[in-house]
Amino acid sequence: MFAxxxxxxxxxxxxxxxxxxxxxxxxxxxxxxxxxxIAPSKKPQSVSTVxxxxxxxxxxxxxxxxxFFLGDVLGNxxxxxxxxxxxxxxxxxxxxxxxxxxxxxxVYIDGVKMSDPSSVxxxxxxxxxxxxxxxxxxxxxxxxxxxxxxxxxGGTVNIQTKRGQPGFQKSLxxxxxxxxxxxxxxxxxxxxxxxxxxxxxxxxxxxxISAMDDNNEKDEYRNNTxxxxxxxxxxxxxxxxxxxxxADTYLQYDTVDNAYTDNNxxxxxxxxASVSLEYIPNKKFSxxxxxxxxxxxxxxxxxNHDQDEYAGDRNALSYSGIYNINLDNSVIFGADFELDExxxxxxSTDSKHNNKVFSRYLDIQSRITNNxxxxxxxxxxxxxxxxxxxxxxxxxxxxxxxxxxxxxSSYGTGFRFPSIYGLHYVYGANSETAKAExxxxxxxxxxxxxxxxxxxxxxxxxxxxxxxxxxxxKTNVASGAAYTWQNSPxxxxxxxxxxxxxxxxNKFLNFxxxxxxxSTYDGGEQDDPNKSSSYTIDQLVxxxxxxxxxxxxxxxxGKNFDLALNTKWSDEMRDxxxxxxxxxxxxxxxxxxxxxxxxxxxxxxxxxxxxFYLDIKNIFDSHYNTALQYSQMDxxxxxxxxxxx
Numbered sequence: 001m002f003a004x005x006x007x008x009x010x011x012x013x014x015x016x017x018x019x020x021x022x023x024x025x026x027x028x029x030x031x032x033x034x035x036x037x038i039a040p041s042k043k044p045q046s047v048s049t050v051x052x053x054x055x056x057x058x059x060x061x062x063x064x065x066x067x068f069f070l071g072d073v074l075g076n077x078x079x080x081x082x083x084x085x086x087x088x089x090x091x092x093x094x095x096x097x098x099x100x101x102x103x104x105x106x107v108y109i110d111g112v113k114m115s116d117p118s119s120v121x122x123x124x125x126x127x128x129x130x131x132x133x134x135x136x137x138x139x140x141x142x143x144x145x146x147x148x149x150x151x152x153x154g155g156t157v158n159i160q161t162k163r164g165q166p167g168f169q170k171s172l173x174x175x176x177x178x179x180x181x182x183x184x185x186x187x188x189x190x191x192x193x194x195x196x197x198x199x200x201x202x203x204x205x206x207x208x209i210s211a212m213d214d215n216n217e218k219d220e221y222r223n224n225t226x227x228x229x230x231x232x233x234x235x236x237x238x239x240x241x242x243x244x245x246x247a248d249t250y251l252q253y254d255t256v257d258n259a260y261t262d263n264n265x266x267x268x269x270x271x272x273a274s275v276s277l278e279y280i281p282n283k284k285f286s287x288x289x290x291x292x293x294x295x296x297x298x299x300x301x302x303x304n305h306d307q308d309e310y311a312g313d314r315n316a317l318s319y320s321g322i323y324n325i326n327l328d329n330s331v332i333f334g335a336d337f338e339l340d341e342x343x344x345x346x347x348s349t350d351s352k353h354n355n356k357v358f359s360r361y362l363d364i365q366s367r368i369t370n371n372x373x374x375x376x377x378x379x380x381x382x383x384x385x386x387x388x389x390x391x392x393x394x395x396x397x398x399x400x401x402x403x404x405x406x407x408x409s410s411y412g413t414g415f416r417f418p419s420i421y422g423l424h425y426v427y428g429a430n431s432e433t434a435k436a437e438x439x440x441x442x443x444x445x446x447x448x449x450x451x452x453x454x455x456x457x458x459x460x461x462x463x464x465x466x467x468x469x470x471x472x473x474k475t476n477v478a479s480g481a482a483y484t485w486q487n488s489p490x491x492x493x494x495x496x497x498x499x500x501x502x503x504x505x506n507k508f509l510n511f512x513x514x515x516x517x518x519s520t521y522d523g524g525e526q527d528d529p530n531k532s533s534s535y536t537i538d539q540l541v542x543x544x545x546x547x548x549x550x551x552x553x554x555x556x557x558g559k560n561f562d563l564a565l566n567t568k569w570s571d572e573m574r575d576x577x578x579x580x581x582x583x584x585x586x587x588x589x590x591x592x593x594x595x596x597x598x599x600x601x602x603x604x605x606x607x608x609x610x611x612f613y614l615d616i617k618n619i620f621d622s623h624y625n626t627a628l629q630y631s632q633m634d635x636x637x638x639x640x641x642x643x644x645x
Contacts, residue, residue: 042320042334043322043330045365049367050373051375051409051410052141052142052410053142053408053460055079056137056139057073057077057138058136059135062134062137066638069127069128070137070159071083071093071126071129073131074157078514079499079514080097080099080462080518082096082542082547085627086627086630087208087219088206088209088211089127089204089208090128090221092125093127094125095126096154098155098441098494098518099518100540101121102121102123102126103121103416104154104439105152105153105154105155106124106148106155106156107126108157109161110159110160110161110243110274111290112293113292113294114294115151116298116310117294117312117342117419118296118310118343119312121470122150128247132187132200132202133162133187133245134159137157137160138157141154141155142154142410142462143413143441145379146377146379146393149359150415152414153414153416153439153464161198161227161245162200163231164189165190168188168190169187170188171185172185172642173186173641174640175639176639179206181206183202183204185200186200186201193233199226200225200227202225203222204225205222207220208220209631209633211254211630211631219251219252220251222249223247224248225248237280238277240277241277244272245271246270246271247268247269249266249269250265250267251268253266264301266298269296270296271295272292274293275290276288286322287320288319289318290317290318292314292317293313293316294314295311295312296311307345310342311342314341318334318335321334328366329365329366330364331362331363331364331365332365335358335360337358338356338359341353342424344421354420355383355384355386355417357381357384358381360380361378364376364377373396375394378391381415381417385423386434386436389417391412397409404448404450405448406447407444407446408447409443409444410441410442413440414466416437418434418436434470434486435468437466437469438466439465439466439467441464442462442463443461446458446460453503454503455504456502457501458500459499459500461495464493464495465493467490467491469488488523491521491523492540497515497516498516509554511550513550517545518544520543539573542626543573543574544570544573547569547570548567549567550567550568551564552564552565552567561603562603563601563602564601565599565600566598567597567598568595568596569594569597570626572592572593573626574590575592575627575628590628592626593625596622597624599616600616609643612642613641614638615637615639617633617638618635618636
């Protein structure tokens with residue numbers, strides 16, 4: 001059904017030969033290094049041996065933040081992570097990793113790919129992920145298509161929901177605050193020798209703020225989320241697992257024509273489900289078979305427009321295998337099949353289209369010397385319309401004998417297939433000549449722990465570029481039709497520095513600091529035939545050159561409470577000049593001002609497992625934008641209580 005390139009088999013042969021020769025000539029001593037589950041290889045791996053740049057947020061970290069949505073949680077602790085939102089809670093949002101637009105980062109929830117097949121760029125809005133049902137988030141930065149396929153150019157966000165723990169647990173969380181905000185979360189979970197289960201329910205609602213700067217009409221938002229997970233160990237060799245998540249949302253929104261009205265609203269459903277069977281015949285070999293489904297439906301109702309309906313449906317089958325040659329060497333391999341479907345009803349026009357992708361991948365983890373760890377990977381993808389793409393990666397990590405310092409580096413290629421929308425949508429379709437975008441990414445850095453000072457630092461340099469950028473505003477030379485999706489020949493670049501520091505000064509004072517410098521070049525714009533003479537070839541939109549987060553925590557030992565101050569500073573950003581200003585017909589650069597935001601939190605442990613918090617967001621009521629003309633939250637006060645049984 002799919003064509004296979006001849007050079008794919010050649011590459012696979014040489015990779016296999018390399019691995020065989022590498023493993024044939026080594027006998028290595030093993031060190032006692034803690035094992036954690038980590039995203040880079042889809043295999044349990046020690047973070048100290050990983051050559052890629054990765055940030056990990058565990059359940060304790062997530063629960064101890066007073067944010068409601070995952071995007072806000074990650075925004076305070078991740079370098080090269082830029083979260084932008086078109087208004088208040090629930091409005092369109094996205095994440096940018098290493099300066100790349102949101103379409104160049106992939107998002108997974110419990111291993112299920114969450115991008116929307118019906119969206120213009122097959123990307124994912126981060127606006128509906130409530131945090132209370134999450135247990136872990138791993139953010140992998142840099143091109144990772146060799147592991148995660150199309151779209152993983154800027155990086156990958158791997159999200160895990162909660163599962164049952166031994167015994168039986170119940171939890172109750174209630175939050176309230178400014179803008180008539182109410183949030184209620186319930187959960188029930190447990191586990192024994194054979195079974196584990198988790199059921200979490202959450203209702204979030206707020207009357208909101210106006211999405212647009214120059215308007216006082218508030219935009220209501222509601223979110224009902226359920227997470228249900230179950231696992232069953234049939235035997236020592238066979239394990240069964242299911243995951244299910246559903247978010248049902250309602251949002252009032254403002255249109256760009258300044259006609260602000262409550263009549264504009266959207267209903268959306270976002271769901272993911274998976275069923276997996278793991279077969280482990282022995283300690284060396286494990287197999288996992290998975291069926292997964294993603295369904296995202298969006299309905300837009302505007303007072304002056306026909307109802308628009310979008311439905312994206314993804315069905316996936318996958319197999320992954322892990323063969324542990326010995327304690328220090330493993331081979332990870334697998335295959336994926338994905339069927340993406342888009343159903344669209346817009347302007348009284350119905351359309352349905354689909355595409356298929358078949359993938360194979362191979363990943364090798366190896367310990368080359370007593371201190372040097374390497375990963376070599378390759379992936380081969382066949383798209384039913386666009387054709388074939390392959391991607392590779394190499395990572396190295398050198399861990400010094402005292403385990404207080406690591407030098408790390410990674411190189412990877414990536415790609416992004418055109419979306420179904422871009423290939424088939426009637427106003428700009430181009431299924432004949434459109435091809436995949438391609439990327440190349442490199443980073444190098446070091447991590448160092450100063451044990452006597454209780455100080456840890458992480459510094460990395462990254463360099464990323466991609467070509468054949470898909471643009472929807474270009475004129476098709478052959479047909480003369482405007483807005484046709486075509487590949488730009490220009491090179492888009494991003495490079496910069498990431499710095500992370502964690503310092504426990506003493507038992508009364510902790511500092512967490514991360515800083516990112518990002519310099520980008522939007523090479524695609526030089527090909528715009530309609531660009532203004534004053535158009536500046538500059539930073540990619542909504543990407544600050546400088547971004548800093550500082551978290552200061554003051555625990556009071558023996559007093560059952562702590563204070564936390566979070567400070568966020570962003571350099572000025574560029575945005576599209578005419579997106580939300582109808583009177584401005586030019587595409588001239590518009591600058592978003594820099595901003596400095598402070599949040600203060602007070603947490604108190606009450607009796608009988610009750611926890612109370614008080615949170616002040618944007619203490620000094622600063623006005624700022626992460627997208628032109630779209631409001632961000634003013635000063636707000638929230639408080640809540642949590643009870644764990």
